Amino acid sequence: MxxxxxxxxxxLAALKDSLFVGLIAFLVFAPISGMVLxxxxxxxxxxxxxxxxxxxxxxxxxxxxxxGTSFGKxxxxxxxxxxxxxxxxxxxSDGLKYLKFILPVLFIACLILPFFLDKxxxxxxxxxxxxVLLGLGLNIVVGLAGLLDLGFVAFYAVGAYxxxxxxxxxxxxxxxxxxxxxxxxxxxxxxxxxxxxxxGDYLAxxxxxxxxxxxxxxxxxxxxxxxxxxAPAPNPTFLGIEFSRxxxxxxxxxxxxxxxxxxxxxxxxxxxxxxxxxxxxxxFFFSRLRSMPMGRAWEALREDEIACxxxxxxxxxxxxxxxxxxxxxxxxxxxxxAAQQGFVNPTSFTFFESxxxxxxxxxxxxxxxxxxxxxALVLTILPETxxxxxxxxxxIFGILMVGMMLWKPRGLIRIRRxxxxxxxSK
Amino acid sequence: xxxxxxxxxxxxxFYGPIQALRNVSMNVTEGQIVTLIGANGAGKSTLLMTIFxxxxxxxxxxxxxxxxxxxxxxxxxxxxxxxQAPEGRRIxxxxxxxxxxxxxxxxxxxxxxxxxRAKMFAMFPRLQERRxxxxxxxxxxxxxxxxxxxxxxxxxxxxxxxEPSLGLAPLIVKQILNSLKDIAAQGVTIxxxxxxxxxxxxxxxRGYVLVxxxxxxxGTGAExxxxxxxxxAYLGGH
Numbered sequence: 070m071x072x073x074x075x076x077x078x079x080x081l082a083a084l085k086d087s088l089f090v091g092l093i094a095f096l097v098f099a100p101i102s103g104m105v106l107x108x109x110x111x112x113x114x115x116x117x118x119x120x121x122x123x124x125x126x127x128x129x130x131x132x133x134x135x136x137g138t139s140f141g142k143x144x145x146x147x148x149x150x151x152x153x154x155x156x157x158x159x160x161x162s163d164g165l166k167y168l169k170f171i172l173p174v175l176f177i178a179c180l181i182l183p184f185f186l187d188k189x190x191x192x193x194x195x196x197x198x199x200x201v202l203l204g205l206g207l208n209i210v211v212g213l214a215g216l217l218d219l220g221f222v223a224f225y226a227v228g229a230y231x232x233x234x235x236x237x238x239x240x241x242x243x244x245x246x247x248x249x250x251x252x253x254x255x256x257x258x259x260x261x262x263x264x265x266x267x268x269g270d271y272l273a274x275x276x277x278x279x280x281x282x283x284x285x286x287x288x289x290x291x292x293x294x295x296x297x298x299x300a301p302a303p304n305p306t307f308l309g310i311e312f313s314r315x316x317x318x319x320x321x322x323x324x325x326x327x328x329x330x331x332x333x334x335x336x337x338x339x340x341x342x343x344x345x346x347x348x349x350x351x352x353f354f355f356s357r358l359r360s361m362p363m364g365r366a367w368e369a370l371r372e373d374e375i376a377c378x379x380x381x382x383x384x385x386x387x388x389x390x391x392x393x394x395x396x397x398x399x400x401x402x403x404x405x406x407a408a409q410q411g412f413v414n415p416t417s418f419t420f421f422e423s424x425x426x427x428x429x430x431x432x433x434x435x436x437x438x439x440x441x442x443x444x445a446l447v448l449t450i451l452p453e454t455x456x457x458x459x460x461x462x463x464x465i466f467g468i469l470m471v472g473m474m475l476w477k478p479r480g481l482i483r484i485r486r487x488x489x490x491x492x493x494s495k
Numbered sequence: 496x497x498x499x500x501x502x503x504x505x506x507x508x509f510y511g512p513i514q515a516l517r518n519v520s521m522n523v524t525e526g527q528i529v530t531l532i533g534a535n536g537a538g539k540s541t542l543l544m545t546i547f548x549x550x551x552x553x554x555x556x557x558x559x560x561x562x563x564x565x566x567x568x569x570x571x572x573x574x575x576x577x578x579q580a581p582e583g584r585r586i587x588x589x590x591x592x593x594x595x596x597x598x599x600x601x602x603x604x605x606x607x608x609x610x611x612r613a614k615m616f617a618m619f620p621r622l623q624e625r626r627x628x629x630x631x632x633x634x635x636x637x638x639x640x641x642x643x644x645x646x647x648x649x650x651x652x653x654x655x656x657x658e659p660s661l662g663l664a665p666l667i668v669k670q671i672l673n674s675l676k677d678i679a680a681q682g683v684t685i686x687x688x689x690x691x692x693x694x695x696x697x698x699x700x701r702g703y704v705l706v707x708x709x710x711x712x713x714g715t716g717a718e719x720x721x722x723x724x725x726x727x728a729y730l731g732g733h
Contacts, residue, residue, distance in 0.1 A: 362597075362605065369587050369598050376585035379547055380649070381573030381602035 083133035091126030097468070098122065101461060179345055183338040191337050195409050197449040198344045199402050204429040204441040205351050206398025211427065212436035213364060214391035215371030217273040220280025221426050223260075224253040224396040226287060226418040228403020230294065233302040233413045242305035245404050246347075253400025254393040256283075261392035265385055280423055287415040299414025302407035305340055312336035337409070344405050351398060356438045367391045368436070428466060432473055434480025443481055499558075500525040500653055500684050501546070506555035508538075508545050515541040515550070517708045523653065523686050528679050530687040530695040530716070532729060533705035539688045540582050542705065543657050547572050547579065559653070574602040578651035580642040582658055582688075588631025592622055595630050595641055599648030607650070615644040618674055636667035643671070643678075653684045660691045672698055692729035696720045704729075 098118035104111045136142065183191050203225060210218045228249035235245055264275045287294045294300060304312055310323045312335050323335060332338075358364035366387045370377045378384050407413045425448065433444030452462050473480070501523035508516040515538045523529045533539045545552045546559075548569045557565045564572055578599070587595050596612055597605065616623035619640040625633060630641055639659050646654055656675070660668040672694050679685050689695035696702050699716040704725060712719065719725050 362601070365590070365594060365598060366601070368590060372587040372589060373585050375549070376581060376587070377598075378569040379573050379579050379581060380598055380645075381570050383568075383570045 087130035094125035095122035210395035223283035224399030228400030257396025440482030530699035578646035579655035599645035
């Protein structure tokens, strides 16, 4: 550590280390939990970060002190020895053993979750799912194909406006989903084609510009998009059944159809469940993508373009397909966003959204599906639970990002390479 | 149909204003190992890459099995039955060894995967040991083996190799060059670009010497090995 010197007796070294760690903990916690907003001012509660720092200090001290004693060394050695075999060998993964039990449980838990949430948390959960979808989409473009896209929100906007504006021409929720996917993919193709000869920073700037262009068009093309006033989006329906208390002309509200009492949250529960099923489908698809030739081609192109081309891959098609596939996912997410909000306007599609989605991908681990899902949940649910610290949201983001880059530069979950061998291990 | 598998006729190539190849003509006969030797910067790698159209030949023609391929895009060359283990290996470092091999199958589809993978593992047992390892963590020699194996996965008729001995220990060089003999014995025509003239000429049926972008000498491997000019310039004069 920083201030220790190798000749210190272990107890002194532990003390110095712990003090240092405690100090860092205090510095980190002080602005977050030490200041409580009160109107336009704030009250300082410095005892809170002090307590947290003390806990960190004590934990570190106990750990390090124990590790220095023979008892602790034995303990560590015991844990280490249980796995180690002599010689160098390539580790095989065994973490997936429990997956087939965990996955169905998780699936069912998420499916019935909305019935136990109040309306506020339900909207948070829906938003979280939307960001999972966005994260998965951008993950193809940035994580797999390695094309830095800073304007991803454009495709999200295309999807949302497809539903909102399309409803004026009789396009319903269910038609809007595939339509938005197609339109967003086309937008991705239109953007992708001219910019594909660019790399890295240049590509990032052009995509950033594209995102802004879409937002400005939405903002200024009053006759079509409604400009800053936005456009209303209709409620989703299910086989023509509506989720409102009284149906519009000729429709049937669900509580009359099924003969149940009216629940104002039903619409949102329905939306959540549909969204969750779409997300599940996408996760299923994306987790297989990397073992499919298309997914492999994207990754290979990121690694070495010349090698790829000499292996017979048309780099233009490969890049374009990544762009379009990512855009498509973003477009679908947009439809759900519009349906949930009941209203869209250009302020929902600023650069900050793009940055947030990119943060999800980077935080989750480029190319990792599980990581992206986790990061999306964390980055949407955490700010909601920390509503009281709303002003610090960006600060926390920043700290989180810096920390990640320092200690986990490959994201929360580093991608596992798929294995292709079957039963011929020796 | 011409008698040669690969015919390069009067090719010029440029990098911007700099001329890298001058009126280069050479032929590769089917079933042979043909080597191109030359000093640093002579244009060896350029010649190999002009076959793939990068840089494109400014003048002259390149024919593969009688078909003019001078102007077709790089990725289509790869589908004709020409594969290369490029200079600097250019494997995909964060993909596993097996994924790299699978990438090699891109031009022909993955129907022969099990069979061809087993063949590669038999030829390079080290790759089998490390098949789930990220390719970037392999040693230089293993990476070269992987680059060759990846190229072979597309079942090429013609294999282009750019300095497979570069930066490798003498023992590994020997091993890799020996495996080229096996590959040639299986009916793959090999075009080998090398600085290691001694090894390359011993192996080759035919050799060309490239100096400053021009073909200076050509002949059978044995002839060139005995040629005093070659001995002075590339074999240390003894």
